[in-house]
Amino acid sequence: MTILFLSILFSYLGGIFLPLCFPNREFIQNTMAHGLASVACLLGLVLGYEGLTDPEPWHIALSSNIPLLELSLRLDRLAAFFLVMISLVGLATSVYALGYVTEYYGKVSMGTLGSLYNGFLLSMTLVVLADNAFFFLILWELMSVTSYFLVVTEHEKNEVRYAGLFYLVMTHIGTAFIILTFLVLFQNAESFSFEAFRQSGHTVPERLGTVVFLAALIGFGTKAGIVPLHVWLPYAHPTAPSHVSALMSGVMVKTAIYGLIRVYFDFLDGEFPWWWGVVVLVVGTVSALLGVMYALMQHDLKKLLAYSSVENIGIILMGIGAGMIFSAYGFPELAALGIIAGLYHTLNHAVFKSLLFLGAGSLLYATHTRNMEEYGGLLKRMPWTGLFFLIGAVAISALPPTNGFVSEWLIFQNLFLAYQIPDILLDILLPIAAAMLALSGGLALACFAKAFGISFLALPRGSHAKHAQETPIPMRIGLGGLAVMCLVLGMGPIFVIPVLDQVSAEFVGVSVAERILTMDGWALTTANFASVSMPALAIMLLALSGVGLLFAHLLGGKLQSRSYKTWGCGLNVTSRMEYTATGFAQPIKRMFSxxxxxxxxxxxxxxxxxxxxxxxxxxxxxxxPFFQQYLYEPVVNIFLRMSDRLRNMTVAHELNLYLGYVFAALLVVLLLVR
Amino acid sequence: MFGNICLIFLQMVVILGVSPFVVGLIRKVKAWLQCRKGPSVFQPYADLRKIFCKEAVIPSTTSWIFTITPYILFGSTLAAGLLVPAFFADMPLGFAGNIIALVYLLALGTFFLILAGLDAGSAFGGMGSSREALVASVTEPAMILSIFAIGLTAGSTNLNTIVHRTALFQGVTTDPAPHLLALGALFIVALAETGRVPVDNPATHLELTMIHEAMILDYSGRYLALVEWAASMKLLVFLSLLVNIFAPWGIAVEATAGAMTLGLVAYLVKVSALAVVIGILECTVAKLRLFRLSELLGAAFILALLAVIFFYMFRG
Amino acid sequence: MPVFQELIHDVQGQAINVCSMFLLLSSFAIVAQRSLASCVSLYAMQSFFLGFTAMVVANASGVHHLYFAAALNFLIKAWLIPRILHRAVDRLNVKREVEPLVNIPSSLLICGGLMILALYFSQPIKQIGPLLTNDSLALGLAIVFIGCFIMISRRKLVTQIVGFLTVENGLFLLATAITYGMPLIVELGVFFDILVAALIFGVLLHRIQDTVESARPAESRFEEVGEVAP
Known part of the structure; x- marks a missing residue:
């Protein structure tokens, strides 16, 4: 395993440094960077598989000269699961990038782009492997910084710089809270190693535990994009090059989920008051609802996808929050179910969101615009991209037989099973959360019907869309792979559930896979309360659509059809008569005004x-923009005013005053250290 | 195994065969109430047969989405129909999906229909799609909550189990209040989902009001026939849900020929009765403005919420 | 015949449950209703179910003066007061609550939230006594809350009066739930008060209409006045 890990490391390092050695040879730089990244991701998949199947976690440590810092890595089941996810999506985006970055030839330094891309992937891979808080923070920062540089790839544009700055500030606020989390844990464990955290987690006093809980929620939540900390996400994710957007939205936000699970279930050992779970559940519900509501109003395709990430993070947190509530009330099996549902959705979202982001990238590649109002009719011009995008849209709308449906179904069941909790308030609260999940599911359906329908169907609305062409083969391979994964993960809970079960069993201590999978794995069951069988549903859908075809032939004979222009009250239908993205969402805008x-x-x-x-x-x-206007602007204004005043104080015109400040500072320091 | 296949086949025949009748019956009731004679109850069969044979005109702006949608819609609705116990309480396909899977199967059809509405490129289709997206999404919370209330009183969300337990008077007799409230909520939801009167008027072709008709405006020939058939099947699925969850009396619990026949007759009677109720309702209630919809569905949501609350309250 | 008695007990319990369900539903219906006349009718319905609940409780508990209270309920609250209010509404030109301060879907959701709160508040009290009508505690509280909400969120005087009367109904239910009704004399007093209040409201509504015919005081406390004038 160590060899495997080292080869991953060296592939990435090669991907970072080699492209820089061939200045101005863009083709070579591109092939090298993304080829090496693909190799590394493939190896990462193998390593992740080993980590998931090995009974004992793999561990490696190097000491360093810096005190408290130990370069230690540990591959347990949770880390392995996230490693698999990162590598899977990374593989698809790397292959895709081979074709996609040709768009940037001559505009952006290919060497820098390639090496930053590899650095980003490497830092994400190491973040989930890190086994030392100090090391984790360094890698976390590395991840933030490389992604920041990738966001500002097209830095000559004003709004890109703004988005980058916004991202940088927000992510550092988040990092500050993560540091706080680790400092509290450090104080208790007297070491920065995760092992020590794990050993001493249950000795954290309750009040400090609450500090850890809140700090971790805010810190990791900023990265994950929970409402109201999501404001940076719809700026930063869309401005990056599309393959990086896919990684950021599909994978990077998931490292935050990793962090939350690590802290709550691993370090704190799943011992917490029930209201923590309620807070996570409520935050998740609000994020899910508001995320999809704002997504519906966007007509910039990538921004729409970014907001939808907020929604899906909310859904994941709903599963995890429900798991926390059950864990606090002493229902380990239901807690395991909640975590499994949350992790399943994490994986699913990684797959279909990166698929959709890459699809949006293909549209951008073909039409040079992100504005949906200028798309239209692209399904005829880009049939493959359209098909893959459609699969992604069906999956993210949680419709059978794709993967989104399975995980949302599990979360529904988990929330329904709340009736076992002996607290009447929670008994009612959890079903309401389920109803809100249903609402966000319905709105997501509307949102992605809009995203696909306006972009790919009917007549082109702009000249770019009219002359669009299908994208190069590597891009289609990347998309196709992810689309296939959507279907595979949808049909195959039989393979996924046992893996996730082992991940959650590490913390909860109960294995529930045999109880969830019944009928030799063909159906999912939750406590005799519900059952669903994905393969059966898929077969039924196929066969019964076939019945429709059969009827059409039996009753109607041979198909007689003719093509004629759409009826438009006697006028020729032009693209100006089509419904626009704004018009499509208008009734919803009015109803939720x-x-x-x-x-x-x-x-x-x-x-x-x-x-x-x-x-x-x-x-x-x-x-x-509710949160920006009423939450962020007032705070920013206060800071601006304070700094103004401070400047007036410090920018004195006399040297004596400065000397006075310095002397006062010295006195204070001496007083403190006495 | 052979018996199961026969059962599935029988269920399919029932769903396919009865659904046009229900539509015809509602039309007949409306005609009577409007002092008209009205077409025969079996007119929809003749209509379907006729439309199947007609030549299909396919708008030149459309893509393959337009032609594949009728089949997907038909397939997903029929699949949903196979999950609902109609005349026999233990459907062999019950394991394939619970009531939530049923809801999402129907949503799959809606999703593709919305796309097809957009595909033709005319403003009508877009309008219908946009409104359908609104209706489909805002009915969801009330639907899920009422499903949950039903699941609580019956102790399961599997349709077979719910129907079985209700039919054998297990669990329901102790608390009629939550059950009644959930019935109210699900009835409103069913009206909204199937596009019946307070929400959508299936008899209209007025662009200001139509929803479902606007989406399928450009369909003709066999595609139209499939879509119409699917729409009537969807109506039947919801009617079967309502009658068999709340009044599964007479449904066959054992797999004997006599019980099955009785179950079939009881099913037909119950569904017809509910169809008559809907017909009367459509004559007496005015269609709501689109934006008043939130009030109706808000009421449905509250009913479902009260059902849940009452369940816990009376449980003690 | 213990089985039979249990069955009777069960039926009584269910009857109370169904009654209280309708009681609550009529309160929600008042929130959802725009037409003033329907609001008054719904109030009548609510009072009817309240009287019915009181009757069942009287039967179950054997507290016989509750029968009397129930009869008064039917007479005064389900018949007389709605009559007075209906006549008042007929003479007004305002028939509908045009623009409530909180729109109707939100009102419904807020009232749902109030219901949950009421349930939560009544949990600790519920544990004290094993009365037959325990659940009515939460319901009574919820109806009081909903009545208050109607008074706060509606602009028209008639709806506000209905809100006030709803609060009173909720209080009656609470009294029945906690102590099987107050002493008869108190009960009588309350009924009398309510009747007088309704009469005063009725007269007041007419007076407003009569005195301020042509003026259109935009800032008036009684908004009916403004809309009455042709």
Missing amino acids: TVYQPTIKLESEMLEESRYFAKRKHFDSYIT
Whole structure:
């Protein structure tokens, strides 16, 4: 295993340094960087597989000269699961990038892009393997910084720089809270090694435990993009090159989920008051709902996907929160079910979100715009991309027979099983959370019907879309692989559940796989309360659609059809008659106007001769960015005002005052260290 | 094994065969109430047969989504129909999906229908799709919560188990209140999901009001026939859910020929009765404005929530 | 015949449950209703179910003066007061609650939340006594809350009056639930008070209409006035 790990490490390192050795040979740089990344990801899959099957966690440690820092890595089941996920998505994006980055030839230094990409992948891989808090933080920062540089790839644009800065600030606020988490744990364990955290986790006093809980939730939550800490995400994720967006949205946010599970279930040993679980559940529910609601209002495809990541993180947290509640009330089996559901959705979201982001990248590649209002009719021009995107859209809308359905179904069942909890408030709260999950599922369906329908169907709305062409083969391979994974993960809970069960069994101590999988693994069952069989559903869907075909032939004979223009009340249908993305979402905007607080501005300038004919009309409609306006801006303003005042104090015109400050500072320091 | 296959086949025949009848019956009831004679109850069969034979006109703007949607819609609705126990309480396919799977199967059909509506490129299709997306998403919470209430009182979300237990009076007799409330909620949801009157008017082709008809405006020939058939099957699925969850009396519990026949007759009577109720309702209630929909579905949500609350309250 | 008695007990329990369900539903229906006349009718329905609950409780507990309270309930709250209010509404030109302060779906959801809160608050009290009508405690509290919410969130005087009367109904249910009703004399007093209050409200509504015919005071406390004027 060590050899395997070293070869992964060296592949990535090669991917980082080799492209820099061939300046201005873009093809070689591209092939080298992404080829090596692909190799590393393949090896990562193997290592992850080994980690999942090996009974004992693999461990390696190097001491260093820096005190408290120990370069130690540990591959337990949880880490292995996340390693598999990172490598799987990384493989697809690397293959995809081989074709995609040709778009950037001549605009961006290919060497830098390639080496940053490899650095990003490497840091994510190491983050989940790290076994020392200090080391973890260094890698976490490395991950943030490399992703920041990737976000600002097109730094000559103003909004890109803004997004990058926003991301950098937010992610550092998050890191500060993670540091706080680890410091509290360090104080208790008197060591930075995760092993020590694990040993002493249950001795953390309750009040400090609460500090750890909240700090970890805020710290990792910032990275994950939970509401209201999500504000940076819809700026940063879309501005990065699409294969990096896919990694950020599909995988990087999941490292935060990894961190949360590690801290709550591994370090704190699953011993916590029930309200922690409620907080996580509520945060998850709110994120899921608001995330998808804001996603619906976007007509920038990548921004839409970014908001939808907020939704899916919420769904994952709902599973984990429910697991925490059950764990606190002493139902280890249900807790295991919650964690399994959460992890399943983590994997699923990684697959379909990166699929959709790569699909959005293909559209960007073909049309040079992210605005959905200029797409249309692309299914005819890009049939493969369209098919793969459709599979992703079906999966993210949680429809059978794809993977999104399985994990949401499990979360539903988990929330329903709340009736066993002896607290009437929770008995009612959890079903309401399930109802909200259903609402967000319904809205996600609307959202992705819009995303696919407006982009790929009917007539092209812009000239770019009219002349779009299918993307190069590597890009289609990347997409296709992920699309197949969506279907495989959907049909094959029989393979996935036992693996996840072993991951959760590490913390919960109970294995539930045999009880979830019944009928030789063909069906999923939860405590005699519900059952579903994905293969059976898929077969039924196929066979019964076939019955439809059969009827059509039996009753209608041979197909007689003719192609004719769409009926448009006697006019020829043009693209201007089509529904737009904005129009599609308008009824929903109106029904949930309490959430959106939409503002509409209509300015018209009339002709001088007559006030019935308009010379010019300007229509503007936007929704209030609630959290930015009412939560962030006031805080930022306070800081700005404070710093203004501070500057006025410090920018004195006399040298004496400065000397006075220095002397006062010295006195204070001496007082403190006395 | 052979018996099971026969059962599945029989169920399929029942769902396929009865669904046009239900639509015809509702139309007939409405006609009577409007002092018209109305077409025969079996008119929808003749209509289907006729449309199947017609030439299909396919809009030139469309892609393969448009032509594949009728088959997916048909398949997913029929699959949902096979999950609901109609005349026999132990359907062999019961393991394949519980009531949530059924909801999501129907949602799959809706998803593709929304896409097909957008595919033709006319404003009508887009309008229908956009409204259908709204209705489909806001009915979800009330639906899931009422399902949960049912699951609580019956102790399961598997349709076979629910129907079985209700039919044998296990668990339901102790607390009628939650059951009644859940029935109310699910009834409203069923009306919204199947596009019946307070939400959508299946008899209209007025662009201001139509939802389902607007989406399928560009369909013709066999595609239209499949879509229409699927729509009536969806109605039948919801009717079967309502009657068999809340009043499964007469349903066959044992696999004997006599019990089955009785179950079939009882099923037909119950479904027809509910169809008559819907017909009467459609004549007496005005269609709601689209944006008043939230009030109706808010009420359904509250009913379902109260059902859950009452369950826990009376459980003690 | 212990089995038979148990069955009777069971039926009584179920009857109370179903009654209290309708009681609560009528309160929610008032929240969801725009038409003022329907609000009043729903109040009548609510009072009817309240009287019915009181009757069943009287039967089950053997506290006979509850029969009397139930009869008064039917007479005054389910018949007389709605009559007075209906006549008042008929004379007003305002028939609908046009723009409530909180829109109807949100109102319904808020009331659902209030119901959960009521349930939560009543949990500790519930443990004290094993009365037959234990669940009514939470329901009574919820109806009081909903009545308060109606008074807060609606603009029209008639709806506010209905809200007030709903609060009173909730209190009656609470009294029945906790102590099997208050002493008869107190009960009588309360009924009388309510009747007088309704009469005063009715007269007040007419007065407002009569005195302020043409003026349109936008900031008036009684908004009916403004909309009455042609």
